Amino acid sequence: MARNMSSPAPFTPAPVSATQAPDSPRESESPPPPGLQGDLEMELLGLATALYNLGTTVVNDLTKEKDKPGGVAGKPVGIRVNEVINHLATLEEMSSSLDTMVPMQVLVDIDSSRNPMQLTKDRIERAATENQFMNGKIHAIDSYRKLLDEALVQNFPELGEYLMESSLHTATQSGEPIKVEEDASMLPNGV
Incomplete structure (x- = not known):
């Protein structure tokens, strides 16, 4: 396996317009925040590059x-270290004017070498799963209520008026369309 011994060119990100986040996968949809937050983002990108x-x-x-x-002369390591130190010093200066709090769990996850994007994806998927589970429960309770109402009306016809009112009230709260069935005996002349 051959290894290229030539010195690699320093990493420089692709040019980015002022309205685009430099590392965003969807550059056109996510411009950097204005003001100090955008400056902080750019400085963090510079630190990552350094x-x-x-x-x-x-x-x-x-x-x-x-x-x-x-032969230690001519080594650019010192220059690179100074670049990193300069970025860190700039970030330290910026920190005095920022009041944004970072949740401790985020820092712990980063220290544990966990990708924040993967954690976000996992949490969103978990929330979606729990949402589907809860929607299933709500649907099961609604269908049980409808079956119970039908059975009560069948066995206790005098409760039909009250159960119909509660069904209409529940349907209007949940946003379901209200279905009104007409009884054929109620139509004039059997039309």
Whole structure:
């Protein structure tokens, strides 16, 4: 397996217009927030880029040291470290003017090497599953209520008027269309 020993070019993100988030998969749909929040996003992207460049520089220097012993002059690792420090210093300055709170669970998940996007996806899927389960329960209770009302009307015809009123009241609250059935005996002249 051959390894390319030439130094890689520093990572630079593709140019992004001012109305697009630089790392958004849906660039046209998610512009960066205005003001300080957008500046923070851009600074965090710069930090990520600087960390990536530092990592590739260190790996590249380690592979060169295997081939050429000695000679510390000209290594760009110090420059890359200074870039990271500058980004961190800028973030520290920005932090005094921010009041956004990050939930502790998010930080714990990131420290545990869990992808926040995957956690968000899992939580949304769990909420959707629980929603479907709850909708199933509601549907089961509604169908049971309808069966119970029918049985009560059949066995206690005098309750029919009250049960019909409660069914209409429940249907209007739930947003269901109200179905009114006409009795053939109620039509004039059997029409």
